[in-house]
Amino acid sequence: MSEREEPRVGVYVCHCGTNIAGVVDVEEVAKAAQALPGVVVAKHTMYACSEATQREIINDVQQEKLNRVVVAACSPKMHEPTFRAALERAGLNKYLFEMANIREQDSWVHKDGHKATEKAKDLVRMAVARARLLRAYEERELPVGERVLVVGGGIAGIQAALDLADSGYKVFLVEKEPFIGGHMAQLDKTFPTLDCSTCILAPKMAEVARHKNITLLTNAEVTEVTGFVGNFKVKVRQKARFVTSECTACNECVPVCPVAVPDEFNMGLGLRKAIYKSLPQAVPAEYAIDIENCLNKPNLLVCEKCLEACSPKAIDFEQPREKELELAVDTVIIAIGADPYDPSKGQDYGYGKYENVITTIDFERIIAPTGPTNGKLLRPSDLGKPQRIAFIQCVGSRIANPELVGNPYCSGICCMVSIKQALLIREKLPEAEITIYYIDIRAKGKGFEEMYRRARLAGIRFIKGLPAEVLENDDGSLTLVGENILLGELYEHRHDLVILSVGLEARKESEKVQKLLGVARSSDGFFAEKHPKLEPVDTATTGIFLAGAAESPKDIRESSTQAKAAASRAARLMKEGKIRIEALTAEVREEMCVACGICESVCPFNAIHVDGTSKVTEAACQGCGVCAASCPVGAITMHNFTDEQILAQVEAALAERPEEKAIVFTCNWCSYAGADMAGTSRLEYDPSVRLIRLMCSGRLNPKFVLRAFELGAAGVLVTGCHPGECHYQSGNYRALSRFQLLQGLLRSLGIAEERFGLEWVSAAEGERFSQVVNAFADRLRRLRAAPEEQEMVEVH
Amino acid sequence: MKVLYYPGCSLKTVAESFERSAKLAMAALGVELVELERWNCCGTVSALTTDDLMHQLAPIRNLIRVQEAGEERLVTLCAMCYNTLKRADLWVAQHPEELAKINAFLDEEPDYRGKVRVLHLLELLRDELGFATVKERVVRPLTGLRVIPYYGCLLLRPREVGLDSAENPRILEDLIVALGAEPVDTPYKTQCCGSYHTTTHKEIVAKRAHAILSSAREHGGEVLISSCPLCSFNLDNRQRLVRELYDGFAPVPVLYFTELLGLALGLDPQAWISEQHYVDPRPLLEEHQLLKR
Amino acid sequence: MLELSSKELQRAVEELSGQKVFACYQCGKCSASCPFAAEMDLTPRQVLEYIMDGRVEVLNSNTIWICASCFSCMARCPNGIDISKVMEALRQLLLRSGRDQLDLLKIPEADLKEIPQIAFIAGARKLIG
Known part of the structure; x- marks a missing residue:
């Protein structure tokens, strides 16, 4: 379809049984739509989503030569994909479709039929105005190969790596410690079955070491990630082990090493040598030299004890201290795990001051046969038997x-950890x-309550x-x-002994990993999933997945479950071999670009770079629109959310009695969904508001607001995700700073600042959405009722 | 260095040794404590209900006096004064509308502008002079003297006014070490002495004093130091009642931290020690040869 | 006792104290931190439970008069409730209706000489309306 072609719009107003038609006069809405410019067909229908109506739409497209379709029905989050598919069946590009949400955001939240009908007419007028300016876009396909990076070699990383490697994918498993196994390797027994942790973990670790599809990189950290799904470039810095694969793990080197330092694997409760391994079953099997504590320094050999003792000559101090590796991968799994809470931070219960106050993780090492007491239950101060x-x-x-x-949250595992440990003590010390x-004892899980009863x-x-x-x-x-x-x-x-049952918290390295990978974290510091219910192992960035306690505190079983889910999500992408990218990307009109670089500095995804003029890396662009709203010369167009389309919606919304209406800008992910939630919860609110959906509150261009006030809107309210919860990481902070700048500007234009608002509403906060809207509408009503007072305020 | 300081009522009556020792010791450190002019009662306890503006007046009036003196800093000695003055200052900073009401009510006074910082003398020693400097000036190290640092409540709680960690404070210990003495740790060092119950429920206070002092003795403490006239009274004078109620109780002398400071700086304690001490500290000081100049 | 309904008690306490009493999950750290808990007929934790349960008889408890605002409870409350303010609110409810707990005139002469003034002023502030 050519862009110059005159728009021929078909409008279909849905009754949704009585869901809409019970409040809104849908016939009148359809009649009003008929009169709108460009509308060729306007109908009302019992169920727009029914196959019959879809066929009718397809038929109209073909018979009436429609080139735009508007359906006024439920939320686009519900049926937009349905109708877009119908358009494609009719031979029309799916981006030439627009929905007016007259159910969740109208008939379900307003009781007054007249006002609801007036609002529905406005919503249809807005949808048609936008539809007239819609353009066709082709979705790009990107190739996705079969290589995956797993960050973190704990149980979650191990499980994900093995599932993917078994399915034939090439796995790079990066672990920052010299040995894999994570916290699970430190545990004695696991709940609720009391099977030995090492016994079930060791075979998995051994499998990782010998799997032909797994490249294990220990002592290694990811230092840089660029690119996007199907094309991630990863830099890894690997510290030298100083022990080669010639090592037979004979242990001759350890007794002769003169250096003893606190053993972090044993939570500092015992000592280890500078050449060491964490466990007899450790993987890799080769010993590692802790060069920070070894007497030898690069190019300076002062102690040759281990060299002399090593018969296979596996020790090599000539190894470069660290090397940088470059990997190319298609998908990434974050499995960095969690840290146990350290009670010395809060000076809880004398931890760190009194020797016999320990944590549950310390206790695992005391009771484990591989620990500093060889599994004998002794208390630290005097190695006495606690009673x-x-x-x-x-x-x-x-x-x-x-x-x-x-931390404000409940980790959900500590009750079972204590109960398990109590039962282990009972076995060793029956008296x-x-x-x-x-x-509160939280024992929700298979076999957990039974274990609590046993205790x-x-x-x-x-x-x-x-x-x-x-x-x-x-x-x-x-x-x-x-x-x-x-x-x-x-x-x-x-x-005699006090054991503090500590929860899990986000890894200290989380912030670094977040920055490296450009994924979001929730306010508790853990990595944020794309959707808490339906996309629990995806991140908002395509191709990056979450496994294990990196996402929230988890026990071993949950970590395994999630790791396997993450593996299957990654495999699903890689098996397809390609991915379609929604056409919501930014486009630079190069002839207008002044190469100022602002867009590059604000882009949270590294997707736009100045190279002569600004250039968009489409595959990395997530479509938030922060760049477009920041561009001082208006050189950036957001596909499917152009300035013209949004301004057309503003103008259509304010075409009649603008002084009674407030424009509410919502972001797609939180506040629009919050408004839908108010609808599904049937929470009534003031009918004077007209919602305009942006992908992100950061898309808000000041000119949208200025245009609304110019046309006489009673007020403008901007809504977005709560701080820290932005789907695009930081767009809402951009909205906030823009809001503050605009406030000053509006004041200078003589517009009372109460007429412009900013509120955060999450997708779950239907009630909050209705309260926010009501409070704003009240504020506007009071201003209208007392205009003199308002003027006085302005004079001050 | 001259520092504006707020004495409060008790330092002029039952706690004269606190003020005298502080002035002498600070003078020896080169700091002159200049008394705030026209000061009034600090209010002694903070207003704890949301609607209680009336009891913010006394502390705020004192802060206005500081403003009039052209100073931005006020040093206190008594822990109760410190807490009440500092808390009032923080409260009006967080409640500007309430401050406007208070300013309007105090129409005979200039408006309080919220620029005064309330400090405790311990903070001045730690943060401005530095305990290292104090240590350098020590001429008579209190070697071998085992001192129980007693914080009580109001130097540490609530956290927003606390001059150190509420759970594990170090400031008094660090001072004791700087003076050459040995700090003795007891779990009671941050627990309440019984406060104003000393007027009507002496037995509650005696119970508190017994718990605090016996624990101090058990841990090997010889003398307890305090920074509050009321704590000192409850822990010192109420030992008379403690001895009546608890057999075999061994008395513990109680000093203000400034007295200890003065001793280590080589000052003659006769210059401040008064009969106001119930348990006479002199025999202990004698034993450690701290009375001779 | 004051003529108050359960709801009025709860509202008055929350308004006067400015504290969210209903955030309490009854861990007992306040009672355990209170140096006077042994003298009290209700532990501080129980005082909060009484308020949440709307029991106006909490005003008969000796606890509210024994509490000396040492702030040990609030320093450890995991829910950030300043219990000393809750106690003050309960005291004020009674004091503002003329139920004074202290008569300064009855204090013996010897005590007046010996005890620091701050004790009398503090006592008067806490126990007289």
Whole structure:
């Protein structure tokens, strides 16, 4: 279809049974649509999404030579794909379709039939105005190969790597430590089955090492990622191991090494040598030299003990200290895991000060046969056998007080960790008194409640009420002071060993990885999934997936499940061999571009670069439109969300009685979905608002706002995702700074600042959306009622 | 260096040794404590209800006096004064509309502009002079003296006015070490002394004093230091009642931290030690040869 | 006792204290931190539970008078509730209706000489309306 062709628009107004027609006079809406410029066909229909109506639309397109279609029905999030497919069946480009949302955003939220009908007419007028300016776009296809980068070699990374490698994909598994296995390798037994952690993990690790499709890079960190799905370029910095594959793991080198340092794998509870491995079953099997602590420095050999002891001559101090590798991959899986909360940060319960106060992860090393006590349950201060052992739950968890150190969420695993450990203690020390101090026991999971019951039957005491403090006694025992809240009595209980049940928090490296990969994190610091229910292992960036505790605290089973899901999502992309990219990208009109570089600096996706003039990397562009809104000369066009299309919507919305109407700009992902949520929840709100959907609040060009006020709009409200939750990472911050600039400008134009608002609404906040709209409408009504007062305000 | 300082009522009566020792010790460190003119009661406790503007007046009036003196900093000694003045200042900073009401009400006074920083003398020592400098000036290291640092509540809580960590403070310990003495850690160092219950519920206060002091003794402490006249009274004078109620209780002398500072700087304690101490500290000081010049 | 409904009590406490009492999940750290809990008929945690349950008899508790605003509870509350302000609100509800707890005239002469003034002023502020 040529762009100069006169628009011939077909409009179909849906009854949706009585969902719409029960409130809105759909016949009148269709009649009004008929009179709009460019409209050739205007009909109303019982169910627009029915196959019969779809066929009718296809027929009209062909018979009446329609070149644009508008359906006034439900939310585009519901049926836009349905109608776009119908257009394609009719031989029309799918981008020549527009929906007017007269159900979720009209009939479901307004009771007054007259006002709802007037609003529906406006919404159709806006849709037609936009439709007249729509253009056809071809979606690009990108090739996607079969190479995947897995970042992190814990259980999640291992599981994802193995599934993909088994399916024939080439996997690069990058682990920053010299050995893989992550936290799972530190555990003694796993809940609720009490099987030995190493016993089930070691075969998986060994498989990773020998799999022909897996390239294992230990001691390695990703330092740079550029590109996009099907074409990621990754730089990896790998530190030298100084031990070659000639190593037979005979252990001759370890006893002769003169250096002993705290063993991080054992949580500092024991010592290790400068040449070491974490576990007998460690993978890779070769020992590693910790060069930071080794007496030898590059080009300076002062100690040759290990060299002398090594019969296969596997030690090589000549290795370059680090090397940089470049990988090309098609997809990426983030599996960096989580850190256990460190109670010394918040000075919780004397951790770090009293030797016999330890964490659950410390305790795993104490009770593990591979740990510093060879699995003997001894307390740190005097290596005595503890007889009275306490667990304190929720340490660093469920802290909603911003003045305290800790995390607001529940990690969901710590209750089971303590219960498991309590049962393990019961096996080793049948006479020990074991007490778990808790507030709520969270035992949701297969076999979890049964394990909790087993613990109670085994005589483990559960006391409801957290201690406020731990006091150390002369004999190294500890007194816990608290309230047994079921009895309403204070307690002072003595224990020989106190174990703090700590949750998981986002890895310290999360921020770095976030920046490297350009993916979002949620406010708790963990990586954000694309959709919490329906896309739980995808990120908002195509081709990057999440596995394990990098996304939220998880136990081993959940980490495995999610890793396998991430592997299958990555495989699905790579198996297809190509990917279609929605045509919502930016386009630079090079003749207008002044190469100022602002677009490059604001793009969150590295998708636009100045090279003579600005150039868009279409495959990387996510279509947020922040660049277009920032371009000082208007040289950037957003496909399917052009300035002209948006201005046409503004003008159509304000064609009649503009002084009674407020324009609400929403972002596609949060606030538009929040408005839909208000609809599905049937939350009534003021009918004076007219919504215009942008992909991101960062797309808001000041001229949209100025045009609305110029046409006499009562007010303009901008809505977007909450700070930190932007689908495009930072677009909402751009909206905020633009809002603040515009406020000043509007003041100078004599427009009361109350007429311009900015609010954050998430996709789940239907109620908030309705409250925000009502409050804004109220504010505008009060301003209209007291114009003199408003003027006085302006004079000041 | 001259520093504007706020004494508060107790330093002029039952806690004279606090003020005297502070002035002498600071003078020895080259700091002159200049008393704020026309000061009034600090209010002693903070207004804790949202609608209580009336009890913000006393502290704010004092801050206006500081403003009039052309100063931006006010040093306090008494922990109660420190807490009340600092909290009022923070509160009006967070509630500008309420400050406007207070300013309107205090129409005989200039408006408070919110530019005064309230400091405790300990902060001045730590952050401006530095404990390292203090240590250099020590002429009589308190070697071997085992001192219990007692913080109580109001130097540390709420967190927004606290001059150190609420759970694990170090400032008094660091001072004690700088003076050559040995700090003794007890879990009671941040617990309440019983406060104003000393007027009507002496037995509650005696119970608190007993817990705090016996723990101090058990951990090997010989003398306790405080920065609050009320804490000092409750922990010192109420030992009379503690001895009646608890058999075998061994008394513990209580000093203000400034007294300890003065001793280490080589000053003669006779210049400030008064009969206001219930447990006479002199025998202990004698034992450590700290009374001779 | 004051003539208050459950809802009025809850509203008055939340308004006067400015605290979100209903955020409490009853962990008991406040009671355990309170140096006076042993003297109290209701532990601080129970005071919050009484308010959430709308029990006006919380105003009869000796707890609110024993609390000396030492702020130990609020320093440890995981939900950021300043319980000392909740206690103050309960005290004020009674004090503002003329239920004074302290008569300064009854304090013995010897005490007046010996005890620091700040104790009397603080006591008067906490116990007299």
